[in-house]
Amino acid sequence: MPELPEVETVVLGLRQLIVGHKIRDVSCDWARSLRLTQAQISSLKGTQIQGVARRGKAILIDLSHRQTLVIHLKLTGQLVYQSRQQFFGAGHPTDSLLGHLPDSSTRVIVRLDKGAVLYFNDVRKFGWIKLCPSHKLAQMDYIQGLGEDALGVSVERFTDIFETRQKMIKACLLDQSLLAGCGNIYADEALWGSKIHPQNSAKLLLKADFRCLWQELQQVFKLSLEAGGSSSKNYINAKGEKGAYLDFARVYQREGLPCLRCTSLIRRIKAAGRGTYLCVVCQKKKL
DNA sequence: TTAAATGTTTAAAT
């Protein structure tokens, strides 16, 4: 699912809740969700959680035995924290964020001290949890392949990374080895916002195009983050109704609806292997 | 029944 804003929402939320907690035990009923050896699983017991961070779309949980849990939510992962006093869930928006847990999508259960529990739910089972020595994190397969983080990258760096690339700009935005964190929804939103055709080769874009694209991407991230990600706490509003999920989207999943700028109808095409929404009038292809 | 889904990886085709 989850892209950078949703992952960041998980991280900010969990940091307030789980740091200081000790792990009692970890269980799992779908082996591929928890990619640890039995020895590694045992090593977690009694360990204290020292910090929660994000790198690209990966969630990093630092533990007192100098190991770090690395979690990837992929398309449908979510993390939910429950204790007597608190409840917090974020990631892919589904009813599991508020229903009784564990449920049928629960893959891993981390029992913490003081009666608290952390659930890793993942309907499609693509997500994973790994463990890595903290000092070797940079060499871990997934982390090692990540480019600069998309949140807070400077315009200059952003432009430098892309301007010489031959491939289509959308493929560039989705390439985690170039820029880490952007996913399908935010790529479409930023491209629409900057009036750039997703299939334009990056090298055809002007400095002004990159500046605009960068601006739009940071802006959509910010909006989504303020709303708690396109999921999470605002999935359910104060009245207990389904709320802000994708409310910020201006093109994504709006096929057949009028473009909010020019009223021509939003089209859906396939680009960079993904469903892609755009306004063919506003987002002109360059020669 | 078919198509697609907020991601990544790998193999095969250009």
Place this chain on the structure above:
DNA sequence: CATTTAAACATTTA
């Protein structure tokens, strides 16, 4: 070599 496309992972929903 650089890019693109398709398939795979597994399940649900339209």
